[in-house]
Amino acid sequence: MIWGSIIAWYLFLAGLAAGAFATAALVSFKDRGRKAFVKVQLVGRIVALLALAIGLFLLIFDAEAGFKNPLRFFYLLTNFASVMTWGVVILGVFGCVSLVTLLLSLLKKHVPYWLDGLGIAAAACTAAYTGVLIGVIKTYPLWNTALLPVLFLVSALSAGMAATFILSALIAPRELEGLGILKKLHFALLPTELLLLVALLYVASSTAPAAQASVERLVSGDLALTFWLGLVVAGLIVPLFSGGIGIGAGGNPGGRGSDTDGADGARASGRGGAGGGGRGRTSSGIRTMEAAGDVGVLVGGFLLRYLIIVAAVPLTFVF
Amino acid sequence: MTRYAMLIHTTRCVGCFACRVACQTQNSLPASDSFIRYEEQESGSYPVVYAEQVPLQCQHCEDAPCVSVCPTGASYINNEGIVLVNQERCIGCKYCMTACPYNARIQDHRTGEVEKCRFCVWHDDGSVPEPACVDTCVTGARIFGDLDDPTSEVSQAIVSHNAKPIAAGLTRAKIYYVR
Ligand code: SF4
Ligand code: SF4
16 A cells, blocks of 8 residues: 555645634624624634644654655756645635734734635645545556545544534534534434445446455455445434434524524523523434534544545556 | 567466566665566466466556646656656655556665666667566566567567557556566
């Protein structure tokens, strides 16, 4: 195996960073300058920059010769036929926007919407490029599908939201209760991801024998336990249940107009953010369960990349 | 134009691995690393079976995927059609290793750089170099030369033996096999 868990961690962290940034930006769009959700935004922006920094360090660390001769990294901008070169440009833009918006947030300044918009675009490119990077490699037919970047994109947003929500639940639970709509989006990503995963495995296994062998390793071979228990159960099924229960149990008050109510509620804490219909705040049991689901999403996000990297069987070119 | 290529006559190969040792010596590789590896292929059915050693190394593809993915421009094709790695530029990202369908590249963990067969190119001082593996082969299973010169030994051997790249449909490889 040429690439291993370090690269899987990098792909995961870059996606997580992109997803956390997008979460913060979406919260800011929803907030419309009322400052009802400043902490959630700040959490998202911090997670984004931190995850990106750690991920980039791992990437550099894995590039042994560059790690020993850092000046060689300047050559990275020479071959624009390479997806990796484009990745460097995308990461550069995303990193800069991420840093500037975090500084603005820390200084309690309003982050301009155009800047968050640009950041979302860069974040989407970052998440998708991690899929394109390995997706263009014909040697591994498991990677070589157009579905992979889409799957990584969805999973990245899912993981970024999960990380932001877990930390926000600890730091600013009230704010979180006003974000019912984002919770719904977060939830909706799970069945989407499941569907994409099934489609990817199906499409791949019908192309080359090498991809078929990869899928077999995942579904019934040496990686089956990690695949079924780690990725499918912990990463998708558990979050689907806990998220579903969380949404059903009043993460959101009686439907219409809930978002603005929630936002106001978060500010006027006396009214109990999500508590329309007299149901009160989300109970701590449900909150714990939601957090467990989010941990599952993170585990699944990493395992998705790890399994796809290690399960890939190269084209059997001879004989 | 010159386009260097090689022919490997696997039916002559006795599997002595002398080419690998010569290559390791030539390129100062540690015993654990080499630019040449072997795949064993069995054919026929009992009791008439054959075992064939197929030596593999960089195929010096004309449409080299390792070159197009290399983000630093370290991997390149020189004007004689030889695929090379400029060691001074390589960051060791291993992207080229994933892109090579022949698994022909290795990472030198002393430097972190990626290397592979270079057709012993640095011997080229105007005279046609003879790669160490060709020089050393005890059965003469390897022929090296210029594809663009129809009179060269390699060009003629490819035609007379109907030699073909190891696999169809992967890349435009320049090592031809007689099997
Ligand atoms: S055999 Fe592999 S390393 Fe050699 S040129 Fe082709 S793709 Fe590149
Ligand atoms: S390992 Fe070196 S030669 Fe290979 S793609 Fe990276 S920089 Fe280029």
